[in-house]
Amino acid sequence: MSKPVPVALGCEPVVGSLTSSRKRDYKVTNRLQEGKRPLYAVVFNFIDSCYFNVFATVGGNRVTVYQCLEGGVIAVLQSYVDEDKDESFYTVSWACNIDGTPYVVAGGFNGIIRVIDAGSEKIHKSFVGHGDSINEIRTQPLKPSLVVSASKDESVRLWNVHTGICILIFAGAGGHRNEVLSVDFHPSDIYRIASCGMDNTVKIWSMKEFWTYVEKSFTWTDLPSKFPTKYVQFPVSKNLFMLQIKIYYNCIQFQVFIASVHTNYVDCNRWLGDFILSKSVDNEIVLWEPKVKEQTPGEGVADILQKYPVPECDIWFIKFSCDFHYNAAAIGNREGKIFVWELQSSPPVLVARLSHAQSKSPIRQTAMSYDGSTILSCCEDGTIWRWDAVANSAT
């Protein structure tokens, strides 16, 4: 096939236009330099309403907790450092124990999950078990004691940070066949998670059958290592009318552009309602609907609904983030620019394109505040940028 193969008729996605609507304007209000090592993650606390303006960053062997104050002021609240200088944290997430004590959960190169009790400034627990680096940790919003981690060891694991138990391991015969890069809890279906990784697939898992183990983990009093951790080997079992979604990113690529794409990890996915937002290294975020294939119930197809182009975003490990209400998503690119997309409008609207003459380093992750008025970005060069919405702009 020499010419580009067009998307099958009637299945075209709506592609957002890159002309900024300027619905909201953002200005840089602060910039911090946190050492020289790359910062890989930044995340706001969405767990506890009095800490909505608190955020955490990780980079190198450090975990730092900040607060966004009025007028662009940033305060450093807490700082933690791993005694192992070789540790390089890749991801951080907020969680809490059952009485509401805020936890910062971080993981990285060493594969050890550090659960920091931000309430007492102590290490609450360290989870050893992953066989390799941890690429992402996410918290279940409805039960914030549950966190899920995606690892290079090709597994996704569900942990109870309160009791320190590894409840489930999502790996095995139907599992990922290369590093897992990203994982996310379904916003309302508490049993469901989606994971994606270097094997170019997105997999949707259900832990419904195993939910008793999750419940058991809260009341477990014996040693955590004695907990009967279960293996979930197959993404969503057939008899429960669920599905395993596989999007072969190269296939989709193949249909859109013919350009041979060498890098096609799926490095970030998030649920948007029942749809999934995912991103590869193809300069765009894709919104798609998981569908069951009628002939082969175990495997799914993706109906790609919308595309949110992000120029110069062709390296992997760049993650986007949404505000609390999923109105908008912000993503940085290789050249230090940030694109803010309105997620739920069709066709997608580019809210703003943020750029600054001095922001040139790749942005690894962004964080949008609760209402989307503040956007943080953390960069390869160790800087944290704060962008605030300009009040007077049109809504």
Added chain:
Amino acid sequence: MVSKAADSAIKLRKSHGQPANDAVGTLSSKIDQLEKQIQAERFVSIKEKLLRNGKKVQCHVSHVVSAISKRDSLHTQENRINQMLSSRIDHPLFKFNAFSQVSGDKDLNNSLDVIFTASIKMPYIERLPPYTSWIFLDRNQRMAEDQSVVGRRRIYYDQHGSEALICSDSEEELTEPEEDKHEFTDAEDRILWMAFEEYGLTEEVLDAVSESVGGTRQEIQDRYKILREKNMERQDQESESSGDVESRIGISLEESLSTALDSFDNLFCRRCMMFDCRLHGCSQPLIYPSEKQPVWFEHEEDRKPCSDQCYLRLKAEKILEGNEATTMEEGVLTLASSGAAELGNKSTATTLVEERCNSMNATPFPVEVAGCGGLNLNVPVAESLGKRKTINQSDKALSDLTLLTDDSQSSCKKQKKITDTDVVTAVNDYNRDLNVSACDEKCIIASECLNDSVERASNKPLLSGSTCPDEHGNVGDGPKDGMAEAEFNESSYFMNEHVEGMKSLSEWKPLEKELYLKGVEMFGRNSCLITRNLLSGLKTCMEVATYMHAGGASMPYRSNVPPNSLKNDNGNTDAECTDQEMPTRARLIRKRGKTRKFKYSWKSAGHPSIWKRIADGKNQSCKQYTPCGCQSMCGKQCPCLHNGTCCEKYCGCSKSCKNRFRGCHCAKSQCRSRQCPCFAAGRECDPDVCRNCWVSCGDGSLGEPPRRGDSQCGNMRLLLRQQQRILLAESDVAGWGAFLKNPVNKNDYLGEYTGELISHREADKRGKIYDRANSSFLFDLNDQYVLDAYRKGDKLKFANHSSNPNCYAKVMLVAGDHRVGIFAKEHIEASEELFYDYRYGPDQAPAWARKPESSKRDESAASQGRAKKHQSH
């Protein structure tokens, strides 16, 4: 509608005269239009979807909000103050002021460095040696189709160069033709439909459509056909208003047995005796052993009625009745019934004889009882005996009340029994009964028929057992054809009477009939067992018995016993089956006798190629065994022979097949040395095959041999999983290592190296990926398969390589499957780490495993049959 469209197309062409350009021109514009319309519709539908989804998102968010507020209400302001995080908010470590909007970008030149004065330390924790999540396997699995990496793009991330590279041979990938069939979307269907309906199925239209839709002309044409059919169906359905859609729950009784057994045949592994076998896979070719298993046997006298509806109850009544009715022929009756009782499984015999007596007394009997003269005929066997006609006819004569048909039927039945169960003496016995009780000539003729056929079947005069040799002799050499004809006439005479008997049969569903036949195959004519095991809930024992006697069903198919072996068997058994009371024992004796016949010789034990391998001492890769489906003896076309493997117990061929591996005969050696042909051939002993290698599971209280006596075979350790406890821990050498819990001696079996069975092609591909990660768990198994323990395996996959190892790996053939056993090379103490020689090729060893001297020494010391880790090329 279609025809109308076609008409219009014709009209179109006719009216235009020069149809091509104009029509196509309008067509393409129309297609364009339709495309745009479809696109617009799609966008609208996406918008709607997003709107709907947006509501869901709102709903989710509100859930989370309420969860947050619930948590907030849980803890009071006070305990929050106690929290460090809250207090830090009041007293931050440091504050960075914002850029003043006035100075703008200039501020940025002085970067605000975060200075960490009061960092809290996280105590050092040693990281685990890296590993990939893996699944424990206690037996090998064949790779599932979707696990293949061949033809799939795999990207390798270079940790040092921070570069992503495609890990594949690009040329190879490209040449693989992406034979993707064009899948038509709904929208394309619409265009297609519109174009052909309005413009007809012409070349030009085809071209235009294929241009806009894609896909080849043929595909488009095919698709159009499908669409047309669908459309027709839809119209039909609309007019008919969703008619009779019967919901089918479970197995319909109308289905045939083969349909119902489809999943069994496809999913049940006959080698592993389990469903969904991951080792041998689904849809294995079905191979039926040419030697049939003897049917289940139970002495009738010992049997208790299985239920209220058991036919045994019925029989008991009949006997009573019979005793009263027959005074004159008491002797005959007793003789007959006792003889019949001896027959054991000839359950019908008693009633048969009684009945005859009764009928002589002119006592009319209900049809269903009379029907007990009916029979099951093994048609193939009958054919081989050249009496097909007669049998078929008598088969149909279900409810004959006369002596002749009774006898002919029973004789036919006997034939079946003979061939089926090899209990020849039983027939002799019955013969005698017949002869004694037979009062008229017809009967004699019939019994002669029987004897004749028995003779032909067994190739041996059976008269010795008969009490009426004279009568027999009279007709013995008479022309058989005449008798058959006589029978034929007689039976056809009674044809009209069998209709009554058929009544009860009419209620039998096809599935039930076939289940019944299977039951006969398995249990013989034992209606209790058949009912209990196969037809429970469907038919009562009585019904089954009635059906059986009515002979409505022909014999089980697939009794592919070659006549030759039948003869042999009968010949063998004859002498031993003198004990008429104990047919079961007789069978046992026969079995032993037969085994003895295979004069065992050490040299003849294996197939030549295997011996060659052993003799050469070369590490030839072993051949994958696939059971052959040959009948009786394997000829030159036998796939096993062709492949260079021995025939095994899973093959269809007979036990006397020359290509069979015949196991060992070792008595006291415990099969631990090369004296044992199994051991020498790299095979484990098989209790099914070897003479003295058995498995016992009792404690000796039942008189069975003790479990681990001196004579216990020591060459079934993989089969019996007599493995050591292996521990997983950080290695002293590199990464993870396998350790031993308890001390072992030299040559002790430690455990199996399990994994996924993958093809060599797949292994080469995976090997490349693994080599980059510098950890490979591939293991050459045989000419077809490589074991990969990367994602699935057991702890022994972590045993490290050493050029001076304390273990060795050996590929063993265990019940037809190659498996890798790890054995101790020397005495190993408890909690020692296990090493074995991966047998890397000269250049393949990783740096840490490469030692200058070792490789040479290894090669010289390499013993045959030693397995080696797979090397990708």
